[in-house]
Amino acid sequence: xxxxxxxxxxxxxxxxxxxxxxxxxxxxxxxxxxxxxxxxxxxxxxxxxxxxxxxxxxxxxxxxxxxxxxxxxxxxxxxxxxxxxxxxxxxxxxxxxxxxxxxxxxxxxxxxxxxxxxxxxxxxxxxxxxxxxxxxxxxxxxxxxxxxxxxxxx
Ligand SMILES: [Fe+2]
Numbered sequence: 001x002x003x004x005x006x007x008x009x010x011x012x013x014x015x016x017x018x019x020x021x022x023x024x025x026x027x028x029x030x031x032x033x034x035x036x037x038x039x040x041x042x043x044x045x046x047x048x049x050x051x052x053x054x055x056x057x058x059x060x061x062x063x064x065x066x067x068x069x070x071x072x073x074x075x076x077x078x079x080x081x082x083x084x085x086x087x088x089x090x091x092x093x094x095x096x097x098x099x100x101x102x103x104x105x106x107x108x109x110x111x112x113x114x115x116x117x118x119x120x121x122x123x124x125x126x127x128x129x130x131x132x133x134x135x136x137x138x139x140x141x142x143x144x145x146x147x148x149x150x151x152x153x154x
Pocket of ligand 1: 063078082119123124
């Protein structure tokens with residue numbers, strides 16, 4: 001029970017730094033699922049959750065700054081989705097401190113499978129398409145994406 005979340009190649013957006021971060025995010029969620037389902041270790045869950053929380057703030061922040069820098073017309077809409085997810089993570093945090101591990105697992109599963117995967121497929125792909133088009137006319141963009149890749153992944 002309580003499967004791991006599997007990365008599928010059809011989740012790739014073609015924007016390397018975004019894809020790398022999404023994969024890392026999957027890994028962190030699996031860690032969290034592991035520690036909550038198998039370990040039921042409150043400290044481990046809290047630690048895994050903190051990583052995840054910081055990570056998602058970084059990741060959404062990066063996407064949003066790209067949207068702002070390149071004047072993406074769906075910025076507000078996309079940011080709204082990010083806000084919803086961050087709020088959901090906050091609710092999860094409250095459940096973690098109450099030791100409701102089953103609920104945390106179920107909710108995480110929904111957020112990842114039902115929400116995040118869909119977000120990548122719809123919103124992030126739409127953004128990636130825009131960035132690919134923009135890169136054709138804006139030479140600085142590829143350089144910018146390279147910088148971000150180095151910043152996050154060395
Ligand atoms: Fe996004």
